[in-house]
Amino acid sequence: KQEVTQIPAALSVPEGENLVLNCSFTDSAIYNLQWFRQDPGKGLTSLLLIQSSQREQTSGRLNASLDKSSGRSTLYIAASQPGDSATYLCAVQSGANNLFFGTGTRLTVIP
Amino acid sequence: IAGITQAPTSQILAAGRRMTLRCTQDMRHNAMYWYRQDLGLGLRLIHYSNTAGTTGKGEVPDGYSVSRANTDDFPLTLASAVPSQTSVYFCASSGDQGGEQFFGPGTRLTVL
Numbered sequence: 001k002q003e004v005t006q007i008p009a010a011l012s013v014p015e016g017e018n019l020v021l022n023c024s025f026t027d028s029a030i031y032n033l034q035w036f037r038q039d040p041g042k043g044l045t046s047l048l049l050i051q052s053s054q055r056e057q058t059s060g061r062l063n064a065s066l067d068k069s070s071g072r073s074t075l076y077i078a079a080s081q082p083g084d085s086a087t088y089l090c091a092v093q094s095g096a097n098n099l100f101f102g103t104g105t106r107l108t109v110i111p
Numbered sequence: 112i113a114g115i116t117q118a119p120t121s122q123i124l125a126a127g128r129r130m131t132l133r134c135t136q137d138m139r140h141n142a143m144y145w146y147r148q149d150l151g152l153g154l155r156l157i158h159y160s161n162t163a164g165t166t167g168k169g170e171v172p173d174g175y176s177v178s179r180a181n182t183d184d185f186p187l188t189l190a191s192a193v194p195s196q197t198s199v200y201f202c203a204s205s206g207d208q209g210g211e212q213f214f215g216p217g218t219r220l221t222v223l
Contacts, residue, residue: 004153031209043201044154044214089153097167097208099144101153 002027002094006102013080014110021075021105023090028068031093035064035075038087038104047088048075080109114138115215117202123221124192132187132218134202142205143185144169144212145177147198154201160185161208192222 003026013019023033032051036044048057048064050073056065061078077084087104094100118133136143145157146169156169160179174196176188185204189196202215 032211034211036214043216044203046211046213049211091154091212093209097142097144097159097161097169098156099154099212101155103151103153 002030002092002098002100004090004092004100004102006088006090006105008105009103010106010108012108012110015080015082017080017109018076018078019080019107021077021088021090021107023073023075023102025071025073025092025100027094028071029094030068031095033064033066033073034091034093034099035062035073036089036091038089040087044089077107080107082109082111085109115202115204115213117200117215117218119218120216121219121221123223124189126193126222127191130189130192130220132189132200132202132220134185134187134215135183136185136202136204136213136215137183138204138206138213139182140204140206140213141182142208142210143179144203144205145175145185145187146201146203147171147196148201148217149198157187157200159208192220194222196220197222 035047050066063076089104090102115136144159146154158177203212205212
């Protein structure tokens with residue numbers, strides 16, 4: 001069974017800093033990897049999807065990378081803002097219907 | 112506004128009662144999913160449907176059933192609720208199996 005780990009569990013940074021969130025997975029046979037954002041008491045918002053054949057995806061200040069062979073992905077957030085405060089979830093698609101989630105990194109950006 | 116709606120937003124239920132959580136999407140997505148989110152465990156797949164008329168079991172299907180009579184609706188039923196089913200339930204959809212998944216706002220269920 002695919003195991004997804006996110007480190008750190010929580011992170012606090014001052015506004016304006018660049019930061020990296022980490023995600024690792026145990027089985028490199030994946031369809032894709034998806035990063036989500038979840039605000040307290042809310043649903044998940046899809047941020048980026050990286051197909052297994054891709055190495056990275058970018059959307060605005062966000063850049064996600066994928067290294068299948070080492071079982072790792074990173075989410076880079078540039079010039080962080082207080083509005084970026086949320087929990088960030090990494091999910092790996094193994095098999096057509098199996099999306100395995102990490103437990104998330106709770107980010108706090110301090111004004 | 113296109114997206115996924117879930118109802119109810121929250122519910123408190125007595126153990127042993129039957130409950131159906133509703134999910135509707137208007138994006139004409141073929142695939143739909145039900146997850147539960149528990150503290151410290153992350154989201155886990157309960158059931159899925161790749162297309163109308165078909166369903167499949169996920170990681171934690173016991174105690175739950177689903178149906179997919181049409182493209183838009185994917186209800187989740189708890190036949191006889193137990194306290195361990197206290198959780199936040201999320202419905203999701205994707206254009207096709209294996210595609211980017213989009214999530215609804217969730218239903219917070221408490222079983223006493």
